[in-house]
Amino acid sequence: GQNIDQPTEMTATEGAIVQINCTYQTSGFNGLFWYQQHAGEAPTFLSYNVLDGLEEKGRFSSFLSRSKGYSYLLLKELQMKDSASYLCAFLDSNYQLIWGAGTKLIIKP
Amino acid sequence: GAVVSQHPSRVICKSGTSVKIECRSLDFQATTMFWYRQFPKKSLMLMATSNEGSKATYEQGVEKDKFLINHASLTLSTLTVTSAHPEDSSFYICSARIAEYNEQFFGPGTRLTVL
Numbered sequence: 001g002q003n004i005d006q007p008t009e010m011t012a013t014e015g016a017i018v019q020i021n022c023t024y025q026t027s028g029f030n031g032l033f034w035y036q037q038h039a040g041e042a043p044t045f046l047s048y049n050v051l052d053g054l055e056e057k058g059r060f061s062s063f064l065s066r067s068k069g070y071s072y073l074l075l076k077e078l079q080m081k082d083s084a085s086y087l088c089a090f091l092d093s094n095y096q097l098i099w100g101a102g103t104k105l106i107i108k109p
Numbered sequence: 110g111a112v113v114s115q116h117p118s119r120v121i122c123k124s125g126t127s128v129k130i131e132c133r134s135l136d137f138q139a140t141t142m143f144w145y146r147q148f149p150k151k152s153l154m155l156m157a158t159s160n161e162g163s164k165a166t167y168e169q170g171v172e173k174d175k176f177l178i179n180h181a182s183l184t185l186s187t188l189t190v191t192s193a194h195p196e197d198s199s200f201y202i203c204s205a206r207i208a209e210y211n212e213q214f215f216g217p218g219t220r221l222t223v224l
Binding site: 042043 | 152153212213214215218
């Protein structure tokens with residue numbers, strides 16, 4: 001079967017670093033995505049990992065370990081505007097996105 | 110980057126009426142378009158996948174006669190919610206994929222409220 005799991009909610013402080021974890025199980029895998037979604041808006045693309053390792057893009061980094069079925073999104077120098085839901089999703093063998101339920105990130109001053 | 114538009118962004122209608130939502134890829138040709146529904150504080154739920162010129166593939170539990178999808182061209186897909194009821198009130202989001210890329214590009218979403 002397929003499943004994907006991420007924490008429901010996390011809280012962090014402005015200026016700090018936060019890591020949002022995502023674990024998944026699937027027989028077919030074609031990469032993992034992270035999207036950001038602000039309330040009432042559509043998701044926007046953050047990152048795509050298909051190989052193991054860390055991909056850094058400004059304040060955001062994404063890590064993937066295929067053998068462990070594990071990914072994380074690392075957000076540095078948190079800003080209030082980073083308050084949003086962060087969705088992880090993997091691409092299965094049919095190139096269909098399988099979505100996690102999202103992690104609501106709350107940033108406090 | 111690839112841009113996907115949706116129209117309308119917000120619609121309020123009476124129960125029993127039909128509502129059409131358009132999804133357009135503005136600067137690329139989308140071989141595949143996806144329609145999602147999202148209820149408050151819930152994850153995206155894939156409703157159907159459509160390829161240009163062929164019938165849409167609906168996910169289990171999604172009524173194809175109620176949610177009519179037409180993908181007439183490589184830049185336009187439409188979702189028609191027929192005989193809408195209050196329980197159909199939701200945030201509907203389309204996304205589009207270019208054949209050679211795995212990323213999906215999302216439209217801004219349409220908030221449907223059925224009174």
